[in-house]
Amino acid sequence: MAQYNTIHRRQDAATTRVTPTTLIVAIDMAKYNPKALICDYQGTILEAPFSFGPHQQGVDTVIQRAETWRVHVGATQVLVGIEPTGHYHEPVVRQLTAQGWAVRLLSPTMTAEERQADHRRAKTDPIDLMAIARCVLNARGSEQPLLSGLPAALRAVSRSRRIMVRQQTRIKNLIRSVVDQTFLEYQGFQEPGQEATPTPLLDLWSRAGRIWIRELPLPQDYRQLERADLSLLNRREKLRLPESTLDRLWTAAGRAFPVPDEVAPVWRAHLERLYELYSTVTTLVARYEQDQEALLVQTEALAWLTTPGIGVITAADAYGEWSTLTRATSPKKLVKYGGLDPNIHGSGQRPDRYGAMSYQGSRWFRAALCQAGAMVVDPAHQNAYFLALADRFRERGLTRRQIDVVAAHKLVRIWWAMLAYHQVFAPPTWDGPPLAVDWRPKIHTVAHRRLAEATWSRFMTTRTH
Structure with missing residues (x-):
């Protein structure tokens, strides 16, 4: 059995703990009429649900009320639980984070489970707020910071291209x-x-x-x-x-x-x-691909282009979603975030049984990883390491789609090590000739190639042997 240091499996070392000096703010985000609730570490409601505007003045109202209660109850920290709604929560999260508060994002699945635990069929904003507050008390949710800068731009461009x-x-x-x-x-x-x-x-x-x-x-x-x-x-x-x-x-x-x-x-x-219409969309796709190349050459994911079979578009799609997990301390968390981890069933003395993949992560990340897995096991791309891996699993009776998922699993672990140790593509279990290819022919624009050379020099300067 796996060993854990806390019963809250969703928590890591960077997650803010709820203590007697914690004030909790629950926010149910909406496009026009978000609502908030304030309670203490025991769940006692201090400020009944109230509405605030999705703008600077509205967020200042939440901050003012919470600070008043923080001083009143003697709390030293404020922990916010917020259920995202599309992208409307992002400006609010950035503003509250700038205030020095810890902000925990909760998926709608988590709040739905809390409502079901109370055997309630009703769904109202106050009920949702209480469910959000209980999720915070039960240490659910993630405190991953929002993307910004190059990774955020790359993710937006990659998703738009995929839609096109x-x-x-x-x-x-x-x-x-x-x-x-x-x-x-x-x-x-x-x-x-x-x-x-x-x-x-x-x-x-x-x-x-x-x-x-x-x-x-x-x-x-x-x-x-x-x-x-x-x-x-x-x-x-x-x-x-x-x-x-x-x-x-x-x-x-x-x-x-x-x-x-x-x-x-x-x-x-x-x-x-x-x-x-086809001509217009094709032109848009080409422009998005140019933008992807311009952004990718400025990131560490340039090293992924040394992987045979992986081009700029595939690497950009994966890195735009990969960067969401800025605190990932192991490739296992990335596999979980992509929903590629298998469902595990076991009880008593019977051994655990591994089923189909969970599909519980980001669908964008999962699509990017599966596409990358399909690329490296394609014989046309001549990636000897992954072709040998595909042959082994094909002999075990796996279908092509299952092999793509297996390759995506392995690729996540290799790419994580490449970024962690600043190395080119060189799987540790490979005993044949070097596999890494030159990334330069994969960059098609001269200006982008100059940017890539500077990025590559910085990346390899800190290489760990």
Whole structure:
């Protein structure tokens, strides 16, 4: 059995303890009408729930009332429990932290469990405030400081890029759906008598494919042309499509179902708008990736680029979420924060049984870690250490997704050691040739490469051997 120095497993050495000289302030954050409650270390309510404004004057009201009660009861410290609501709690937390108070963030799951412990079906702001205060008394929550500076900017940019990539995928699926309904063989042309899977005539996302569909989106658009006109369009737009492809396009247009004339203009406009939207989102994604590179080269995560298979985007996604745990003293806490730790079940003399991963951490961090795990076990990236690890677990019957999670587990521990000891990628259990690769070719902008050189010099100066 694991040994603990306190029954409060969520606490670490940096967590503020509740003592007889502690004053507790519970805050239920909201966008427009947050509320607060003040009680002592025994849970006796000193100030009934009251509303305050989500601005400087409102926070000053909370500070004034709490300081008045602190002097009255002789408390020496103020401990705040706050249930976050989106990002609206962040200015309040920063202001209270600047006041010198300890601020503990509580997840909605914690307060829900406290309400259930009282067997209450009701949910009101006063009930939530009392649940928040009890969470503080029971040593729940985290006192991790809010992100600021480069890590906060990197996390914001990485999350925005990930959202844009999802939108890009949705738009691509819409375009594929429209092409299926208008000119199916753009995505699959089958020769007479051919049994193999049809081959696409055009890459819908390449420059050539996008220009061709812009000019000739529907089958009936070909009927006003001659075969030579296709070659003329090909040369005029410098598309470099082979003549054999043009022959197949001409054949496909001749046998395709025509779109009814009364709706043809609508389909043409629909495709045009979707491609405009796709172009806009693709440009945004590229700009976000430039921002990610500009920020990453100024952080210690530059060392992660020495990992074969890991590029700027993957490292930036992971480090933006990784930096949230600024007090992580072991990789085990990072695995827990990512929700990659397994559920453990055991009782009596039976050995513990390890189940599926908990999924109880940050979904952003989990997605970034699983993506990194998938990258390093991809044979195309030639990471010999993780390819050997994948082979071992594949022989044990694990699926590809399970192997990605295992690789993410291992990668967290290696990356944590790389940052802790200022080292390049060199797993201690590897007995083959050095695995670390040069990070410089992975930085594409000259100005960013100069920043990276300065960061790398500072990082390696304090290297521990």
